[in-house]
Amino acid sequence: MNAILEQRQAVLPELSPRLAEMKRRIRAGEHHRFRTTETVDVLAECEREGLDWTQRAARLTRRMCEAQTVVIEPDEQIVFTRTVRRVSALYRPEQMEERLAGRVFHELGPISNVCADWGMVLGQGLIARRAAAEAARARLAGDQEAKTFVDAAIETIDAVLALARRYAEAARALGRGDLADVLERVPAYPATTFREALQSLRLCHAVLWLSGHYHCGLGRLDQYLWPYLEEDLAKGRLDLAEAQELLEEFFISLNKDSDLYPGIQQGDNGQSLMLGGARRDGGDGVNPLTGMAMEAGRKVALIDPKINLRVTRDTNLGLLAKGVQLTRIGLGFPQWCNDEVIIPGLVAAGYELEDARDYSVAACWEFIIPGKGMEVVNIGAVSMPAAADQAIRAGLEAGENFDRIIERTDANLAEQVRAVTKSSRTLLLPPAPWYSVLMDGCLERGRDLCHGLKYNNFGIHGAGSSNAADALAAVRALVYERRRIDPARLIRALDSDFEGEEALRTELQEDAPKVGNNDDLVDDLLVKLFDRFADACAAAGDNGRGGHYRPGTGTAMYYIWLARGHEGMTEPTVGATADGRRKGAFFSSSLAPSPNVQVRGPLSVLQSFGKLDYRRVCNGGPLTMELADSLFRGTDAIEKVALYVRAFIRSGCQQMQLNTLNVDTLRDAKLHPERHRNLVVRVWGWSGYFCELDESYQDQIIGRHIYGA
Amino acid sequence: MKADTSGVVFDIRELTIHDGPGLRTTVFLKGCPLHCAWCHNPEGRSRDPEVLHGPNGDRLAGRSYRADELAALLNRQSPLLAEGGVSFSGGEPLMQAAFLEAVLERLEGLHVVVGTTGYASAKDFLSIVRRCDLVLFDLKLLDPEAHRRWAGGDNRVILENLKRLADLGSPYLIRVPLVPGVTDTEANLRAIARHVRELPGRRPRVELLPYNLAAGGKYAACGLEWRPEYDETAPCRTDLTPFQEFEVEAIVL
Numbered sequence: 015m016n017a018i019l020e021q022r023q024a025v026l027p028e029l030s031p032r033l034a035e036m037k038r039r040i041r042a043g044e045h046h047r048f049r050t051t052e053t054v055d056v057l058a059e060c061e062r063e064g065l066d067w068t069q070r071a072a073r074l075t076r077r078m079c080e081a082q083t084v085v086i087e088p089d090e091q092i093v094f095t096r097t098v099r100r101v102s103a104l105y106r107p108e109q110m111e112e113r114l115a116g117r118v119f120h121e122l123g124p125i126s127n128v129c130a131d132w133g134m135v136l137g138q139g140l141i142a143r144r145a146a147a148e149a150a151r152a153r154l155a156g157d158q159e160a161k162t163f164v165d166a167a168i169e170t171i172d173a174v175l176a177l178a179r180r181y182a183e184a185a186r187a188l189g190r191g192d193l194a195d196v197l198e199r200v201p202a203y204p205a206t207t208f209r210e211a212l213q214s215l216r217l218c219h220a221v222l223w224l225s226g227h228y229h230c231g232l233g234r235l236d237q238y239l240w241p242y243l244e245e246d247l248a249k250g251r252l253d254l255a256e257a258q259e260l261l262e263e264f265f266i267s268l269n270k271d272s273d274l275y276p277g278i279q280q281g282d283n284g285q286s287l288m289l290g291g292a293r294r295d296g297g298d299g300v301n302p303l304t305g306m307a308m309e310a311g312r313k314v315a316l317i318d319p320k321i322n323l324r325v326t327r328d329t330n331l332g333l334l335a336k337g338v339q340l341t342r343i344g345l346g347f348p349q350w351c352n353d354e355v356i357i358p359g360l361v362a363a364g365y366e367l368e369d370a371r372d373y374s375v376a377a378c379w380e381f382i383i384p385g386k387g388m389e390v391v392n393i394g395a396v397s398m399p400a401a402a403d404q405a406i407r408a409g410l411e412a413g414e415n416f417d418r419i420i421e422r423t424d425a426n427l428a429e430q431v432r433a434v435t436k437s438s439r440t441l442l443l444p445p446a447p448w449y450s451v452l453m454d455g456c457l458e459r460g461r462d463l464c465h466g467l468k469y470n471n472f473g474i475h476g477a478g479s480s481n482a483a484d485a486l487a488a489v490r491a492l493v494y495e496r497r498r499i500d501p502a503r504l505i506r507a508l509d510s511d512f513e514g515e516e517a518l519r520t521e522l523q524e525d526a527p528k529v530g531n532n533d534d535l536v537d538d539l540l541v542k543l544f545d546r547f548a549d550a551c552a553a554a555g556d557n558g559r560g561g562h563y564r565p566g567t568g569t570a571m572y573y574i575w576l577a578r579g580h581e582g583m584t585e586p587t588v589g590a591t592a593d594g595r596r597k598g599a600f601f602s603s604s605l606a607p608s609p610n611v612q613v614r615g616p617l618s619v620l621q622s623f624g625k626l627d628y629r630r631v632c633n634g635g636p637l638t639m640e641l642a643d644s645l646f647r648g649t650d651a652i653e654k655v656a657l658y659v660r661a662f663i664r665s666g667c668q669q670m671q672l673n674t675l676n677v678d679t680l681r682d683a684k685l686h687p688e689r690h691r692n693l694v695v696r697v698w699g700w701s702g703y704f705c706e707l708d709e710s711y712q713d714q715i716i717g718r719h720i721y722g723a
Numbered sequence: 724m725k726a727d728t729s730g731v732v733f734d735i736r737e738l739t740i741h742d743g744p745g746l747r748t749t750v751f752l753k754g755c756p757l758h759c760a761w762c763h764n765p766e767g768r769s770r771d772p773e774v775l776h777g778p779n780g781d782r783l784a785g786r787s788y789r790a791d792e793l794a795a796l797l798n799r800q801s802p803l804l805a806e807g808g809v810s811f812s813g814g815e816p817l818m819q820a821a822f823l824e825a826v827l828e829r830l831e832g833l834h835v836v837v838g839t840t841g842y843a844s845a846k847d848f849l850s851i852v853r854r855c856d857l858v859l860f861d862l863k864l865l866d867p868e869a870h871r872r873w874a875g876g877d878n879r880v881i882l883e884n885l886k887r888l889a890d891l892g893s894p895y896l897i898r899v900p901l902v903p904g905v906t907d908t909e910a911n912l913r914a915i916a917r918h919v920r921e922l923p924g925r926r927p928r929v930e931l932l933p934y935n936l937a938a939g940g941k942y943a944a945c946g947l948e949w950r951p952e953y954d955e956t957a958p959c960r961t962d963l964t965p966f967q968e969f970e971v972e973a974i975v976l
Contacts, residue, residue, distance in 0.1 A: 532800075617738065617748060621800070648976075654740055660806060661746055661804075661806075
């Protein structure tokens with residue numbers, strides 16, 4: 015523990031003046047002056063040439079790359095600044111309707127929320143990827159679909175190579191020989207240094223966004239970058255301080271173009287990365303970059319990248335403390351992932367052990383295997399409060415016993431799952447030649463990513479679980495066991511949103527067991543809700559793409575949508591509920607006690623949620639905990655919170671977000687946004703600038719349980 | 724000790740920061756024989772449950788627990804408290820020594836810390852500290868008059884118990900609340916340092932707790948007026964020199 019004490023007393027380093035200035039420019043949007051007003055229109059030429067969908071997607075990548083203006087700022091070591099704002103459409107709306115032929119897109123359409131095999135891409139380089147494509151074309155001669163795909167993939171590779179070449183030439187012309195050398199090597203050839211690896215990654219990743227993809231993950235950054243840094247260090251080409259600064263510059267660069275990325279709110283962009291955890295062979299994957307990346311996240315203190323850390327009970331306390339230093343500044347990073355629970359869960363869900371050990375997260379928390387998954391981890395949600403509410407009303411009206419209400423809840427959940435899975439079977443994933451280049455085996459098989467990879471599962475969020483369990487527990491305790499509330503009166507009160515029934519509402523809220531207190535009288539219902547949800551997903555069978563349905567414990571934005579309704583949403587909304595929640599009141603984000611209920615504290619919360627069988631709910635979804643920033647005033651607070659993380663691991667919970675906030679600051683930020691422009695908060699699977707959030711999201715955060723105040 | 728011995732608890736908090744090593748849950752026992760002018764837990768003074776009238780509505784402070792009930796509640800947390808334990812604070816936990824002893828007897832494998840003013844009978848004091856893994860012993864003022872004036876009570880009782888604790892040889896720490904112009908004076912800190920130096924056995928560490936400006940926060944809710952007779956805005960002296968001089972290990976928390 016002495017190491018931690020020393021760390022705590024040391025003054026934590028800040029960004030170098032060069033990077034502080036770079037960060038300032040980006041936050042001020044000074045680089046927006048490079049953005050062009052021109053739009054790239056590929057429609058006309060696609061029609062002229064009679065291109066099919068795959069060819070059009072490739073042409074888009076090519077034209078977007080060509081339209082980029084080269085931007086090299088004098089102080090940049092890692093370059094690329096997006097200058098083209100909008101991504102062109104590939105079909106006119108009516109043509110798109112025709113192509114869909116009754117099938118539906120997921121969200122905006124283009125493939126999103128997956129993660130490339132960055133280790134493979136950096137290690138092979140694009141010329142080798144091109145060779146792999148050529149080899150497949152030769153091997154699959156006669157397979158027209160393969161030929162079209164491979165040619166399209168090559169078109170995208172050539173476009174990226176040409177873009178890199180233009181950057182290299184410009185660098186040379188500016189007298190930036192160092193930069194020109196890097197860009198002449200990568201992404202064409204395998205990266206040979208840490209800097210080349212970062213530059214290659216920056217460019218290849220940015221082109222995903224240019225191609226219309228979004229929520230583009232960064233995967234296990236410390237795993238695939240460490241070999242480059244290790245060799246630099248061994249050969250004396252770079253020291254740790256220089257490497258740290260390069261990594262920080264890379265992190266800053268991820269914030270340059272993010273205002274152009276689509277998402278529910280700005281910040282919801284899925285630039286997530288994973289640190290630490292087991293290697294594919296089961297050994298410990300923690301390396302010096304693990305801590306460096308957390309340090310970089312703390313120093314850069316911007317909303318990207320979103321940092322996740324894999325832990326086990328053997329994770330050393332020093333690394334946990336580094337994570338807590340990052341927690342302390344309030345970005346909501348890292349999100350803690352418990353390998354001891356997640357890896358067996360993925361194996362139980364059909365993932366090979368080596369792949370399961372290699373998991374990262376999609377945009378928010380959903381577990382995916384980089385390079386090997388074409389999974390759609392968020393095809394919809396079930397509203398557990400709606401399932402419980404319908405069951406409670408129907409059961410009470412029919413004068414049934416409580417067991418029957420539970421059975422009705424199960425049936426309602428199953429029905430909701432059926433509705434989600436039914437619409438998901440008509441899902442259409444459009445071709446993605448550039449993303450295919452970056453995945454494991456697409457080029458080799460001559461098949462586009464849209465046709466699937468090794469893993470092709472769909473994920474469903476299980477939202478509002480605490481409110482649902484609390485509602486059922488309140489009915490069981492107050493209507494059935496203690497007979498304090500008359501069923502008809504309860505139904506009337508729910509219908510009228512507790513109009514004139516404040517005392518009843520208080521009783522429901524205060525005199526019944528609540529999730530978060532390690533109380534089996536309600537936690538058993540929570541466990542059962544997720545079990546039945548998992549049963550229903552299992553019963554739904556194949557998803558039409560060779561995968562199955564993965565239930566999860568996350569909510570994404572459904573903690574607001576399911577309470578208030580949302581345009582285009584097919585999931586049911588619910589009014590006032592029997593846990594004493596008023597109509598329209600938000601649910602908790604992912605796993606957390608219901609808003610406004612009293613809980614004993616953060617340990618009891620771990621014990622309540624530790625009862626879930628996470629082997630059955632492996633789509634992910636974090637226990638979400640807010641810590642008061644005042645908790646960190648104590649001299650050994652870092653150590654205490656690190657021990658709390660260990661307790662989380664020991665509790666058997668799966669994933670945890672620890673957010674640090676100060677409610678007074680948040681309230682002030684609502685009144686005086688100009689004073690808090692850089693205030694970052696974790697929203698759900700992502701963090702955003704508080705003042706840029708819609709008010710409903712701001713209010714939900716202010717209303718969360720805050721521990722340690 | 725009987726399982727149905729009952730006691731009054733005014734709060735149970737998880738993940739407390741200042742109540743001992745590691746990850747801890749702290750039980751606050753109600754009732755205190757002293758009335759320190761800087762007390763920041765005024766609801767811990769009276770032994771009886773009372774209703775607090777706070778800005779967010781009324782709240783009952785104080786709930787009766789049976790010893791086996793409280794012990795069971797704490798034992799259920801023991802899987803998560805392996806790197807820490809439970810702490811008992813107050814009020815003055817020794818005011819309910821029989822209850823506390825009955826609880827401690829029933830704890831299973833939990834590291835136990837008790838924070839005490841030391842103002843208790845020798846019998847009560849020993850019955851509890853013998854069962855603790857660590858004692859946090861408050862030492863406020865060494866001058867008997869000053870102690871009577873600011874904290875109430877005879878500090879000879881406290882110093883005798885401190886001697887008993889030292890004789891026992893089990894781990895303990897000295898905690899000194901720093902109150903501007905009252906306990907943080909050079910004379911008082913020197914007297915404490917000298918006293919600690921002369922204690923038998925292994926010399927304990929002294930932890931200085933800087934004054935908490937939120938001390939008066941809960942008085943209104945308790946129906947009391949917060950009117951400190953010292954200047955609470957004055958800077959706190961956190962001078963460790965007297966301790967260094969007497970070769971006593973000291974830190975500021």
